[in-house]
Amino acid sequence: xxxxIANAPQSKSSKKFLYARLHSLAGxxxxxxxxxxxxxxxSMAMFGAEKxxxxxxxxxxxxxxxxxxxxxxxxxxxxxxxxxxYLSFISNHNTASYKYTRNLTFFFQRISGVIIFVFVIYxxxxxxxxxxxxxxxxxxxxxxxxxxxxxxxxxxxAGIIATAYHLCNGLSTALITWGITIGKTSQKIALQVSMxxxxxxxxxxxxxxxxxx
Numbered sequence: 001x002x003x004x005i006a007n008a009p010q011s012k013s014s015k016k017f018l019y020a021r022l023h024s025l026a027g028x029x030x031x032x033x034x035x036x037x038x039x040x041x042x043s044m045a046m047f048g049a050e051k052x053x054x055x056x057x058x059x060x061x062x063x064x065x066x067x068x069x070x071x072x073x074x075x076x077x078x079x080x081x082x083x084x085x086y087l088s089f090i091s092n093h094n095t096a097s098y099k100y101t102r103n104l105t106f107f108f109q110r111i112s113g114v115i116i117f118v119f120v121i122y123x124x125x126x127x128x129x130x131x132x133x134x135x136x137x138x139x140x141x142x143x144x145x146x147x148x149x150x151x152x153x154x155x156x157x158a159g160i161i162a163t164a165y166h167l168c169n170g171l172s173t174a175l176i177t178w179g180i181t182i183g184k185t186s187q188k189i190a191l192q193v194s195m196x197x198x199x200x201x202x203x204x205x206x207x208x209x210x211x212x213x
Contacts, residue, residue, distance in 0.1 A: 019083060021178075024170075026076040027080050031076055031080060035167055039204060045143070085114070108169070120159075161206070171197075
C-alpha cells in the first residue's frame, strides 16, 4: 500500500513530463511546419489574385488531402490547444515579477494561445468547414470580400500577430524544454532570435492581409 502511494506522485509526474513533451512536439513539427506553409501560401496574394488562386488550387489537388488535414493538422492542433488551455488555467502568473523577461514571455504565450483558440475556430469555420458544406470555392475574391469588414480585418490582424508570437516564442521555449539551450546566454540569444522572427512573420502576415484589400 505504501509503495503504491509513493509511486502515485511519480506516475503523475511522468505523465506530466510526457504530455509536456508531446505538447511541445505538436507545436513545433506538424503545426509549426503547417504555419510556415500557410504564411507562404497566403503571401502569394501579394503577387496578385492569379498567383494566390494557383497556390490554393495546387494545395487542393493534393492526394489524400482530408486525411492529411485530420492526421497532421486537426489532431495535433486539438491536443496542443486543449492541453495548452489547461496549462493556462492552472498556471500561476507571478504578476509582481512581470519585469522579468521570461515571466512576460510566458504570460503573453498563454494569452496569445487563448486568442489563437478563438481565431482558429472562426477561421476554420469561415474558410474550411462552411465552404466545404456549401461547395463554395476558396479563392482570392472570397478572402478579399471577407476582409472588407473592418472589424473582421482587425480581428485577423490580432490573430496573425498572436499566432506569430505564439509560434516564435514557442520555438525558444522548446529549445529549453528539449535541453538544447541550457545556459542563460544561449537562452537569451534564442529568445532574441525568436523575437526577430516574430517581427518578420507579423510583418509578412499583416502585409498579406492588406494585399487582399
